[in-house]
Amino acid sequence: MRILIDGFNLIYKFPDLEGLMYESRLNLARQGLLQILHRYAGSKKNTNILVVFDGKKDVGSPVEKETFGEIRVYYSHDLTADHCIKSVIRNDRVPANIYVVSSDKEILRYAKNHGCKFFTSEEFSGMIGKELHSVPEEPERDRPLAKEEVAEWMEIFRRKRNAE
Helix, strand or coil: CEEEEEHHHHHCCCHHHHHHHHCCCHHHHHHHHHHHHHHHHHCCCCCEEEEEECCCCCCCCCCCEEEECCEEEEECCCCCHHHHHHHHHHHCCCHHHEEEECCCHHHHHHHHHCCCEEECHHHHHHHHHHHHHHCCCCCCCCCCCCHHHHHHHHHHHHHHHHHC
């Protein structure tokens, strides 16, 4: 199964991640979504996930695409995520094999017109929630922290030190 996800659209369907967005902690919200999707993909066989985020990874970052485990992540840079999602659908040989996840009516209409299957972000987040609650969470293994995580922790420690 191939799943094409409107990243920020889905982030807002998870209350914890939505809270991070309102706190302007964009990188942590994106990381959180990718971790959720990574767990979800691990519970499914033959699931390929592509997530498209609006804008750049970081201010001034040239990164246009990267991977998070088996998840492919794209940043739209000066385009919109909607434009990139439509481009993926339009250029796919068999768009009927793609599941599009978004609550954007224009994207869902575009997906439907190209023969894609689709879920609203609300439906998909509910599916993920059910799936992950039925699968015991594997303890996270030691892994190197991403630059964003290190910076976030350093800021927390710096604030705590200055408060004392």
